[in-house]
Amino acid sequence: MSVNSVTHLNFRGDAQAALTFYQSVFGGQVVAITYKDAGNVQNPAEADQVMWGQVAADSGFHVMAYDVPSRLPWNQGENAFFVSLRGDTAEEVTAYWEKLSEGANVQQPLGPAQWAPLYGMLTDRFGVTWVVDVVSDYS
CATH class of the missing domain: 3.30.720 (Signal recognition particle alu RNA binding heterodimer, srp9/1)
Incomplete structure (x- = not known):
């Protein structure tokens, strides 16, 4: 299963x-x-x-x-969730980052982090926050 x-x-x-x-x-x-x-x-x-x-x-x-239909309550909230996008290579992650960042609010530019070769955080034009990184031994 x-x-x-x-x-x-x-x-x-x-x-x-x-x-x-x-x-x-x-x-x-x-x-x-x-x-x-x-x-x-x-x-x-x-x-x-x-x-x-x-x-x-x-x-x-x-x-x-x-x-969500208007008859139901809906509030996107603030920091309600993040979508984590993890890739095996810097090239793969960078390609997704560049597309996601169009019209986005970048909180943390894509770059090296203590725990990953690349890490970044942005909120896309639809209000969804993405944390993007390259998988490493620490993650």
């Missing part, structure tokens, strides 16, 4: 744009089912928002997302 843990991000109207952006960074396929597609429209203004979506890439990257 095996189990996978997949990050599931919640948005308020930005899920499709976020999934498309993450696909541009990591590659893979976007699958998105809208409330209209699922026959579950409770608010006509939200019919084209994402009820279930994901990006899955051959590299193993996998993230899910949906738009």
Whole structure:
């Protein structure tokens, strides 16, 4: 038996744009089912928002997302979570970093750290905070 843990991000109207952006960074396929597609429209203004979506890439990257309907409470919070992105090489991590950093707020520029050959932290244009590093003996 095996189990996978997949990050599931919640948005308020930005899920499709976020999934498309993450696909541009990591590659893979976007699958998105809208409330209209699922026959579950409770608010006509939200019919084209994402009820279930994901990006899955051959590299193993996998993230899910949906738009929280307006009838439900939602608050993205502050420092509620980080998505950790770890790679085996500096080249791999740097390529993802450069794409994720477009329109982002960089808290810690990508560079050497005591615990990793490269480490950086940014909040992307959708409000998701990423900690990015190269795997080392310490991590």
